[in-house]
Amino acid sequence: MNYFRKILEFAKPYKQFAILNIVCNIFYALFSTLSFIALIPVINILFDKSQRVAVEPVWDGLSGLKDYTIDYFNFVVTQKVIEDEVSALVFICGIVVLLFFLKNLFSYLAAYFITFLRNGVLKDVRNALYNKILHLPIAYFSEKKKGDTISRITADVNEVQNSFLSILELIVREPLTIIFTIIAMLILSAKLTIFVFIFLPVSGFIISLIGKQLKRKSLKAQEENGNFLSIVEETLSSLKIVKGFNAEGQFQNKFEESTNRLNNILNSLVNRQNLASPASEFLGIFVIVIILWFGGNMVLVEGTLDAASFIAFLGLAYNILTPAKQISKASYSVKKGNAAAERIIEVLETPSTITDAKDALVATDFKEQVHLENINFKYEDELVLKNFSLKVLKGSTVALVGQSGSGKSTIANLVTRFYDVSSGSISIDGTDIRKITKKSLRDLMGLVTQDSILFNDSIRDNISLGKKGATEEEIIEALKIANAWEFVKELPKVLDTNIGDSGNKLSGGQKQRLSIARAVLKNPPIMILDEATSALDTESEKLVQKALENMMKNRTSIVIAHRLSTIQNADLIVVMQKGEIVEQGRHDELLTKNGTYKKLVEMQSFD
Numbered sequence: 001m002n003y004f005r006k007i008l009e010f011a012k013p014y015k016q017f018a019i020l021n022i023v024c025n026i027f028y029a030l031f032s033t034l035s036f037i038a039l040i041p042v043i044n045i046l047f048d049k050s051q052r053v054a055v056e057p058v059w060d061g062l063s064g065l066k067d068y069t070i071d072y073f074n075f076v077v078t079q080k081v082i083e084d085e086v087s088a089l090v091f092i093c094g095i096v097v098l099l100f101f102l103k104n105l106f107s108y109l110a111a112y113f114i115t116f117l118r119n120g121v122l123k124d125v126r127n128a129l130y131n132k133i134l135h136l137p138i139a140y141f142s143e144k145k146k147g148d149t150i151s152r153i154t155a156d157v158n159e160v161q162n163s164f165l166s167i168l169e170l171i172v173r174e175p176l177t178i179i180f181t182i183i184a185m186l187i188l189s190a191k192l193t194i195f196v197f198i199f200l201p202v203s204g205f206i207i208s209l210i211g212k213q214l215k216r217k218s219l220k221a222q223e224e225n226g227n228f229l230s231i232v233e234e235t236l237s238s239l240k241i242v243k244g245f246n247a248e249g250q251f252q253n254k255f256e257e258s259t260n261r262l263n264n265i266l267n268s269l270v271n272r273q274n275l276a277s278p279a280s281e282f283l284g285i286f287v288i289v290i291i292l293w294f295g296g297n298m299v300l301v302e303g304t305l306d307a308a309s310f311i312a313f314l315g316l317a318y319n320i321l322t323p324a325k326q327i328s329k330a331s332y333s334v335k336k337g338n339a340a341a342e343r344i345i346e347v348l349e350t351p352s353t354i355t356d357a358k359d360a361l362v363a364t365d366f367k368e369q370v371h372l373e374n375i376n377f378k379y380e381d382e383l384v385l386k387n388f389s390l391k392v393l394k395g396s397t398v399a400l401v402g403q404s405g406s407g408k409s410t411i412a413n414l415v416t417r418f419y420d421v422s423s424g425s426i427s428i429d430g431t432d433i434r435k436i437t438k439k440s441l442r443d444l445m446g447l448v449t450q451d452s453i454l455f456n457d458s459i460r461d462n463i464s465l466g467k468k469g470a471t472e473e474e475i476i477e478a479l480k481i482a483n484a485w486e487f488v489k490e491l492p493k494v495l496d497t498n499i500g501d502s503g504n505k506l507s508g509g510q511k512q513r514l515s516i517a518r519a520v521l522k523n524p525p526i527m528i529l530d531e532a533t534s535a536l537d538t539e540s541e542k543l544v545q546k547a548l549e550n551m552m553k554n555r556t557s558i559v560i561a562h563r564l565s566t567i568q569n570a571d572l573i574v575v576m577q578k579g580e581i582v583e584q585g586r587h588d589e590l591l592t593k594n595g596t597y598k599k600l601v602e603m604q605s606f607d
Contacts, residue, residue, distance in 0.1 A: 003341035004167070004334065007160055010124045017117040022172050024110035029176035031103035033184050035096065036315040110173065122161040125344065129153045132347055137354040138418045139379075147230025148223075152347055155225050156340035163337025174323035181316050188309045188316070195294050196287060196317060221269055223343075224262040231255050269336075291317055354420060356437050363440040366525040366556065368429045369393045370415065375424035377410060384410050385579040388424075394525075397557040399567035401600060402576035408560045410579075412530045415558065416445055446519035450531040450562075452511035454503030459488055460495040462503075462514060466522030474521060482517035484510065527557045564601050573597065 011018060130153065141149070185193040235251055291314060298305040305313075370392040377385040385407045392398045400408040413419050414426060417433055426433050433441055446466070454462050463478060464470045475495060479485040487510055491497040503511045519527060561567040568587045575583035575590065575597045583595050590597035 003345045004160075004163070004338045006345050007121070007125065007337075007341045010121045010128070011117060013124070014117040014120045017113045017120075020113040021110050021117065024106045024113065025173035026176055028103055028106040028110060028173060029180050031099050031106065032177050032319065033180040033316070035099040035103060036181075036312050036319055037184055118161050122157060125157050125160065126153060129157070129344065129347060132350070136347075136350060136352055138413070139353070140350065142379075145227070145230035147227065147232065149347075151225050151229050152343050156343050159340035160337050160344065163333050163340075167334050167337070174327045177323040178320055181319050185313060185316050188313050189295075189298070189305050192291065192295050192298060192305065192313060196291055221262060221265045224258060224265060227258050231258060288314065288317060354417060354438065357435050360435055360437045361431060361440075363428060363431070363436045363444055366394060366428060366444050370526065370556070370558075371425075371427045371430075372411070372415075373425050373427070375414065375426065376422045377407075377414060377419070378422055379419075383422075383579060385414075388579065388581065390574060390581070392556060392558060393571075394556050395554065396571040397559060397567075397569070398572045398574060399559040399561050399570040400574050400576060401561050401564060401567065401597065403600075405578075406576040407579040408576055409530055412447070412528050412558065412560055415528060416447060417441055444524055444526050446522050446524040446527045448512075448515050448519050448527070448529045452503060452508070452515045454499060454506075454511055454514060456498070456501045458493075458496045458498055459491070459514065462499065463495075463518050463521055465518055470521055475517075478517045478521035479514075481520045482513045484513035484517050525556060527555050529557065529559045531560050531562045564597075575600070 133149065133153075182193065185196070231251070231254055235255075295305065295310050295313060299307055299310050372388060372390045372392075375385050375388040376383055377388075388407070388411075390398070390411075400411055402408055410419075414421055415433075417438060420434065428436065428441070428444070455465075460472075460475060463475050467474075472495065476485060479488055488494060488497075499505050499511075499514075503514065506514070559567055559570065567573060570587070572584060573587060573590055574581055575595075577596060583590055583593060583597050585593075591601065
């Protein structure tokens with residue numbers, strides 16, 4: 001229950017609804033009990049004339065409250081019977097109807113108020129999870145399946161929400177109903193009540209055996225749910241490859257294996273849960289039969305209990321069965337909810353390794369240089385960068401080249417502080433970026449990646465992502481600089497055209513030019529281009545390259561280049577190999593050295 005308690009913290013803003021729910025549940029439990037108690041004087045007066053009270057009882061203080069209440073009720077009913085037996089019957093039936101109406105009214109009101117609490121908690125937990133996902137470091141998601149994360153924010157949160165109703169029934173309504181009922185039973189016959197409760201612990205123990213493995217099974221089900229969602233996500237994002245390699249059968253088998261595992265787990269889980277209700281009902285009826293035998297002896301043989309009280313006692317005893325079954329169900333539901341809560345809290349309590357320092361500064365502008373000094377970095381065990389040092393002066397263009405795996409993109413990840421260096425430092429104008437707030441650091445930078453990351457939204461909203469409130473003129477100017485206006489103005493709704501999931505309604509070159517326009521509109525002093533043209537055809541590359549040249553004017557740029565033809569005019573070209581700098585200089589200088597750079601140029605020229 002520890003994880004569930006942490007989720008309950010989200011209920012604090014809605015405590016007024018919890019209080020109203022508890023009040024309504026108290027009245028529900030009270031009227032539920034009174035509806036059976038009211039039967040006793042009714043039966044006595046209707047079927048036993050000796051129980052009729054002709055003289056109005058006199059109040060004798062609180063000590064005689066029970067006798068006064070019973071006698072006064074008997075007196076009122078007796079008067080009705082003397083006047084007209086039919087009207088007396090109508091009066092009695094009216095009392096029963098009123099009691100059941102009030103019971104169900106408060107049952108509805110309790111459910112009405114709990115709705116606001118459950119849905120409010122659902123909203124707040126989802127918001128907290130999404131906020132946490134946004135602020136967790138990128139390294140966290142490189143180790144996690146996307147489908148598992150989606151499962152936590154959907155299925156697990158729903159499971160926790162469904163458990164909320166159960167837990168309030170578990171701690172308020174049903175226990176109160178049982179307590180009020182037991183008090184009434186003790187008043188009627190302490191001896192019979194004690195006898196009944198000898199059997200309840202036995203039935204409770206049997207029911208508890210059924211649910212022992214429920215949490216473990218539920219946790220497995222939620223993990224497998226995340227697994228098959230991951231397969232769906234991978235399939236949808238890689239459908240061209242799946243079809244192109246005729247791998248539909250492999251993915252179908254993989255998916256069916258997952259759903260078969262989930263099916264087996266759910267069958268076991270649901271069957272255990274379904275067993276709870278009939279098992280508790282059978283055990284309850286067994287207790288009722290025992291009461292019939294023992295109570296029947298008290299009425300017929302011993303004469304220590306009147307028939308009307310015994311009938312009401314049977315009704316009260318059965319009245320315990322329903323809340324007992326609900327508690328049984330609720331306890332299973334809470335165990336499932338606790339398993340889901342565990343998965344939610346695991347995300348919410350994951351420490352973020354990329355955080356602002358307590359005394360972090362807000363960087364407002366860029367004046368001199370970006371300095372990478374003696375950097376070492378590793379994603380896992382092996383160093384990706386080794387004693388890497390580089391100065392990027394304001395207004396200069398520095399290109400990083402080298403074979404795949406040489407550490408080029410890692411530099412972009414470190415400068416933007418998606419990861420922190422293992423040792424060494426990166427500073428901007430002499431201030432370590434770890435002492436600058438992440439927001440202000442990234443405000444200084446524009447990022448264009450190899451994969452054009454666009455959203456299922458309009459061109460306007462995609463371009464203005466880094467500058468909300470940008471005017472239409474500003475957006476069009478950014479599109480012109482990025483060589484994108486020529487195709488955007490031909491679209492049906494121009495800036496308001498929706499570009500589809502990941503921008504798939506556009507070509508690769510068009511998507512990349514929109515990514516560049518987005519960076520241009522943000523107008524940052526430092527631009528980071530991570531192999532921005534490597535995925536394009538020759539014609540698109542020329543258009544994008546022109547857009548990049550327009551964008552890099554009067555800007556500090558760090559260019560990670562795959563195609564060397566695009567960086568010949570760079571102020572400094574840094575050649576990397578296995579995380580280290582092997583050469584650096586301008587294009588012409590490096591060619592004269594007949595080293596690694598020249599070999600790379602010749603290889604691409606040959607291609």
